[in-house]
Amino acid sequence: GAVVSQHPSRVICKSGTSVKIECRSLDFQATTMFWYRQFPKKSLMLMATSNEGSKATYEQGVEKDKFLINHASLTLSTLTVTSAHPEDSSFYICSAVRPPAYEQYFGPGTRLTVT
Amino acid sequence: GNSVTQMEGPVTLSEEAFLTINCTYTATGYPSLFWYVQYPGEGLQLLLKATKADDKGSNKGFEATYRKETTSFHLEKGSVQVSDSAVYFCALSGGRDDKIIFGKGTRLHILP
Numbered sequence: 072g073a074v075v076s077q078h079p080s081r082v083i084c085k086s087g088t089s090v091k092i093e094c095r096s097l098d099f100q101a102t103t104m105f106w107y108r109q110f111p112k113k114s115l116m117l118m119a120t121s122n123e124g125s126k127a128t129y130e131q132g133v134e135k136d137k138f139l140i141n142h143a144s145l146t147l148s149t150l151t152v153t154s155a156h157p158e159d160s161s162f163y164i165c166s167a168v169r170p171p172a173y174e175q176y177f178g179p180g181t182r183l184t185v186t
Numbered sequence: 187g188n189s190v191t192q193m194e195g196p197v198t199l200s201e202e203a204f205l206t207i208n209c210t211y212t213a214t215g216y217p218s219l220f221w222y223v224q225y226p227g228e229g230l231q232l233l234l235k236a237t238k239a240d241d242k243g244s245n246k247g248f249e250a251t252y253r254k255e256t257t258s259f260h261l262e263k264g265s266v267q268v269s270d271s272a273v274y275f276c277a278l279s280g281g282r283d284d285k286i287i288f289g290k291g292t293r294l295h296i297l298p
Contacts, residue, residue: 077229105286112291112293113291114275114289114290114291115230115275115288117285117286117287120285166230166286174232175279175286176232177222177229177232178229179229
């Protein structure tokens with residue numbers, strides 16, 4: 072089956088620093104990738120839609136200058152959390168849309184802890 | 187807008203018990219419906235899906251039927267196992283490249 076990877080799986084950073092999370096589709100090209108955030112014991116909240124070669128579309132309430140998304144190629148999207156604060160600590164999950172059935176495949180997630 | 191409502195958890199059952207997790211949805215048009223499962227410490231996995239009314243999705247002994255008349259997609263399993271302990275998410279999607287809307291998730295504990 073289709074595989075989506077995320078790197079790193081866990082990261083701890085200090086308040087004020089920036090962290091980059093990578094999402095890769097390993098065996099297919101994904102024109103669209105999604106970034107989600109999951110709070111403890113809560114559902115997934117869609118943050119943004121990432122399309123290759125164009126600017127990401129952010130959901131209402133998500134700061135685009137804080138959560139920078141770059142869809143550099145058909146197999147790679149990156150999420151950069153800029154000037155991270157403790158409240159940004161969360162589980163970040165990406166998904167990639169695989170044609171022709173346009174199913175979404177999810178990455179294993181990245182746990183970010185900001186100290 | 188589109189939304190998904192699923193039963194609150196946690197749900198605790200004994201092994202071999204019958205499981206039902208209710209899910210209802212609100213959507214325009216004809217969405218696709220999904221159940222995802224998240225095992226402890228792991229990412230989301232697609233458990234089953236249905237793309238049109240009266241379709242039944244099934245996998246690993248789990249089943250769910252797309253009921254348009256009741257806008258429901260309840261998850262059932264006849265005999266649960268300890269290994270089924272996880273969080274289950276009901277979800278819908280409007281179609282190609284469309285975002286997935288998730289329910290809040292239901293945590294399931296199966297006791298041996």
